[in-house]
Amino acid sequence: MENYSKGKNVEEELERSKIPIKDLPDNFLWMQVKGGSKMANLLSHAAGILEDKAATAVVWTGAGVAISKAISCAEILKRQFSIEHQLTKLSYKTVEEYWEPKIDGLETLVVKRQIPIIHILLSVNAIPDTNQIGYQSLNGKKFWQKEQSSNSKQNQSHKPKKPFKHKKT
Template sequence: MENYSKGKNVEEELERSKIPIKDMPEDFLWMQVKGGSKMANLLSHASGILEDKAATTVVWSGAGVAIAKAISCAEILKRQFSIEHQVTKLTYKTVEEYWEPKVDGLETLVVKRQIPIIHILLSVAAIPDNNQLGYQTLQGKKFWQKEQSSNSKQQQSYKSKKPFKHKKT
């Protein structure tokens, strides 16, 4: 690749109409997360819209390195507002990289890559098609409820035992 220099990138733009989730309301809030987006800014904007009841549905979209940030924002908002309905879809977008030759006689190289995209729909209201792939609900459960299970009782019994001390030899 020492005989080539990186040229332009051509990539598909995300479009509101191409979000692959069925039965979405017309007035949803679309949060496009980028790699350099500040989570505090994204969350304060989305929280303000939901608090004002200007929208009851939010779609978080992130591509490539922004996927983790989009998931984190969706999870924080979901817990903050106890949002019960979620649909998650994964898609891809195509990016074409052009490499220009530095040496005469070589052709321009075009490298096509597929970049993953996540779309997370959060809805306060019930979603009409709850049988679609990627749908999940809390089914009346609330976040952060303490549940006593046998596993947590075991952990409590371990905590009550004295810590192990090394003997000096």
């Protein structure tokens, strides 16, 4: 590749109509997360829309390096609003890289790559088809809420242990 220099990248654009989730609500907020997006900005925008009840569902989309950021945003928002219904889908988009020759007589190279994309639907209202692959529900539980059992009730009343002290020899 020392005889080539990187040229342009042509990426397949994400479109609202191509989100691979069936039965999307008509009025949903689509948050497209990029690698350079600031999570605080994304979360405050989405939270404002949900608080105003302008939308009852949010789709978080992230491609490539932005996947982990999209997941984090979805998990934070899901916990903040106790959103009970989630549907996660994976897909790919095509990126064509063009490599221009540095030496006469060589042809331009085109490298096609598939970049993974994650789509996470969070919905306040029930999702029509709960048998879809990628569906998760809290079933009325709140996040971080533990189920009470007889063992956990006993453990709550115990005294804290004394710190361990080493014996000097």
